[in-house]
Amino acid sequence: xxxxxxxxxxxxxxxxxxxxxxxxxxVASVVDGVASLSKTMEDGRTQMVGLLLPSDxxxxxxRAQVEFDVVATTDVVLCCFDRKPFERLVDETPHVAQRLMExxxxxxxxxxxxxxxxxxxTAREKIATFIEMLARRSQTSGPNGSRISVLPMTRDQIANxxxxxxETVSRQFSALKKDGIIDFSDRKHVEVIDLVALRxxxxxxxxxxxxx
Amino acid sequence: xxxxxxxxxxxxxxxxxxxxxxxxxxVASVVDGVASLSKTMEDGRTQMVGLLLPSDxxxxxxRAQVEFDVVATTDVVLCCFDRKPFERLVDETPHVAQRLMExxxxxxxxxxxxxxxxxxxTAREKIATFIEMLARRSQTSGPNGSRISVLPMTRDQIANxxxxxxETVSRQFSALKKDGIIDFSDRKHVEVIDLVALRxxxxxxxxxxxxx
DNA sequence: CGGCGATATTGATTCAGATCAAAGAGATGG
DNA sequence: CCATCTCTTTGATCTGAATCAATATCGCCG
Numbered sequence: 001x002x003x004x005x006x007x008x009x010x011x012x013x014x015x016x017x018x019x020x021x022x023x024x025x026x027v028a029s030v031v032d033g034v035a036s037l038s039k040t041m042e043d044g045r046t047q048m049v050g051l052l053l054p055s056d057x058x059x060x061x062x063r064a065q066v067e068f069d070v071v072a073t074t075d076v077v078l079c080c081f082d083r084k085p086f087e088r089l090v091d092e093t094p095h096v097a098q099r100l101m102e103x104x105x106x107x108x109x110x111x112x113x114x115x116x117x118x119x120x121x122t123a124r125e126k127i128a129t130f131i132e133m134l135a136r137r138s139q140t141s142g143p144n145g146s147r148i149s150v151l152p153m154t155r156d157q158i159a160n161x162x163x164x165x166x167e168t169v170s171r172q173f174s175a176l177k178k179d180g181i182i183d184f185s186d187r188k189h190v191e192v193i194d195l196v197a198l199r200x201x202x203x204x205x206x207x208x209x210x211x212x
Numbered sequence: 213x214x215x216x217x218x219x220x221x222x223x224x225x226x227x228x229x230x231x232x233x234x235x236x237x238x239v240a241s242v243v244d245g246v247a248s249l250s251k252t253m254e255d256g257r258t259q260m261v262g263l264l265l266p267s268d269x270x271x272x273x274x275r276a277q278v279e280f281d282v283v284a285t286t287d288v289v290l291c292c293f294d295r296k297p298f299e300r301l302v303d304e305t306p307h308v309a310q311r312l313m314e315x316x317x318x319x320x321x322x323x324x325x326x327x328x329x330x331x332x333x334t335a336r337e338k339i340a341t342f343i344e345m346l347a348r349r350s351q352t353s354g355p356n357g358s359r360i361s362v363l364p365m366t367r368d369q370i371a372n373x374x375x376x377x378x379e380t381v382s383r384q385f386s387a388l389k390k391d392g393i394i395d396f397s398d399r400k401h402v403e404v405i406d407l408v409a410l411r412x413x414x415x416x417x418x419x420x421x422x423x424x
Numbered sequence: 425c426g427g428c429g430a431t432a433t434t435g436a437t438t439c440a441g442a443t444c445a446a447a448g449a450g451a452t453g454g
Numbered sequence: 455c456c457a458t459c460t461c462t463t464t465g466a467t468c469t470g471a472a473t474c475a476a477t478a479t480c481g482c483c484g
Contacts, residue, residue, distance in 0.1 A: 039328045041415055047331040049324040060317050062310075067321050094306045098274075101309060104316040105272050109279055111323040112261040116251045118330035119259040119375030123441065155462065163331025168441055170463055187450080187462070203253055335471065367432065380471055382433055399432070399480075426484095433478070443468070450461075 005085050011035075011072040018058070018070040026080040027059030033076035034152040037068045038160065048161040049114075050107065053137065057103055059083070061090045073153050118163045121203055126162040127172040128201035131182060135192050147192040155187075176201070217297050223247075223284040230270070230282040238292040239271030245288035246364040249280045250372065260373040261326075262319065265349065269315055271295065273302045285365050330375045333415055338374040339384040340413035343394060347404050359404040367399075388413070 008031070011017050017035060018024065030052050037050035049068055052058065058070060058078070090096050117129055134149040151158075155166040155173075162169070173190075176182045181198050183191045192198055199206065220243070223229055229247060230236065242264050249262035261280055264270065270282060270290070302308050329341055346361045363370075367385075371378040385402075388394045393410050395403045404410055411418065 037324070039324065041328070041332065042417055043415075045332045047328045049327045062314060063317065068324065091306075094303075094309065097306065097309050097313060101313040101316060102274060104313055104320060105275065108316060108320050108323060111320060111327065112249070112251065112280065115261045115323065115326055115330055116253070116259045118327055120253065120257045154460090165442060166462080167443080167464085171441090174463075203255075205254055366430095377472060378432080379434085379473080383471090386433075428482090428484105429480105430482100431478100431480075433476105435476080436474085438471105438473070440470100440472090441468105442470090443466100445466080446464085448461105448463070450459100452457100452459080454455105454457085 005081050007080050009078045009080050011076045011078070013072055013075055015072045015076075016069055017072055017076070017078070018066055020067060020069050021065055024059055024063065024065050024083060026083055027057070027061070027086050028078040028080040029058070030054050030056050031077040031079050034073040035076050036071050036073050036153075036157070036161070037066075038071060039068050046160050047118075047163060048157070050111070051161065057100075060104075061087045061097075061100065073157060123162075123164055123168050123172050124175065124201060125203040126164060127169065127176065128181075128198055129204070130158065130162060131176075131190055131192065132195075132198050132202050134190070135195070135198075147195070148189050149192070151188050151190060217293050219292050221290045221292050223288045223290070225284055225287055227284045227288075228281055229284055229288070229290070230278055232279060232281050233277055236271055236275065236277050236295060238295055239269070239273070239298050240290040240292040241270070242266050242268050243289040243291050246285040247288050248283050248285050248365075248369070248373070249278075250283060251280045258372050259330075259375060260369070262323070263373065269312075272316070273299045273309075273312065285369060335374075335376055335380050335384050336387065336413060337415040338376060339381065339388065340393075340410055341416070342370065342374060343388070343402055343404065344407075344410050344414050346402070347407070347410075359407070360401050361404070363400050363402060 009028070011033075020039075032054055035052040035058075036048045037052070038046050038048045040046040051073075052070075059066070061083075090100065117126055121129065131149070134151070135147060138149055138152075153161070155169045158164075159166040159169045164172075173182075173184070176198075177184065179197070181192075181194045181201065183193050221240070223245075232251075244266055247264040247270075248260045249264070250258050250260045252258040263285075264282075271278070273295075302312065329338055333341065343361070346363070347359060350361055350364075365373070367378045367381045370376075371381045374381070385394075385396070388410075389396065391409070393404075393406045393413065395405050
């Protein structure tokens, strides 16, 4: 039933999809590419507050605007729905509302994990966490079946995601490579050589929070 | 209709209300006091990922456990509902689900603001933001109608909320006092002397994100 | 009222990550 | 195929906040 009102929109790398505070005329879901949510301070410091991968959802019923900028990190294709009819649908279909709440709660959990990372982790732990996350989510296995992940962003963008500077990101990538934990030759890919050591370097509970 | 299944629970300062990973038998709303959500790393580093004030909600339909510890920051009174009947209610009453989603989205926005704070703000900006937030939310005006807010937490807890150490928190409080922006004599209260200067010190957009 | 444990302040020093600076390595387009 | 631009790496230095350490103050209980 959504079919009737859907349309596709494309954005090139670097395009701003939505500006903070701008009235929100549509909701959308990411079909292809990566987009980021980010907040910027007056003096230019910026912090990414979320990453949208394919299947992730943009926009919230009941909110006419967003509190952050949404920027295309790579080329992006969105599947858009006009906000009004979409909201009507949500009102009429209870389990759609429920599904959207699930999504919001998942995002909230992710945001909280990120708060721990931003507030308490060291640069090395941040980078390790980031790579481990990529390896888990975007398991694009390499030509020879190895564990190569695509880096969808530049060093600068990674820095903004992790609350670091690009130089520190670069240094920590190099350090993890020197330690034989990861490898890369090209700037757009990482190969995880030693997943156990990588997990160890994230600083997260090895047991995933199980009772000891 | 919720009346039939509600009960009150009390917790003393420092009590853990819920442990991370523990099966969740109830949902609750805070009646009185302050509770915090926090994540702890293996080596003891901890980061608060949320603060629950009266009227805030604990627990999420569809989740059998929480991903963080919930701790009573002050003495706390909760109004609890058994999870199962509560979930049934949510299923049957569409606009309750909608209301819960609103709450989740509000929390998400707050979490994202906090991410900016944790990732990019200086110690002074963090403290200023914290005090400004308190002044805004818990406007307990003082005896003579002045702007005195109650600090519901110790320096150590503030440090865990802001991603700092307690020494830095103490130093920044002293610095803001020396600059004539705030005042305090007792550790449980702050008085905002110069709200404009305080807002300025937060590093936030002065115009609240309006288009310039 | 006095002593003790928890909480806070303040000072001295260290260190992780930021900042400043300079080369390399890809891409892109004429 | 070279020029240019952007992104990345690496090095040197600086600095804000952490860490280490010593008092000081508060609140509580006998």
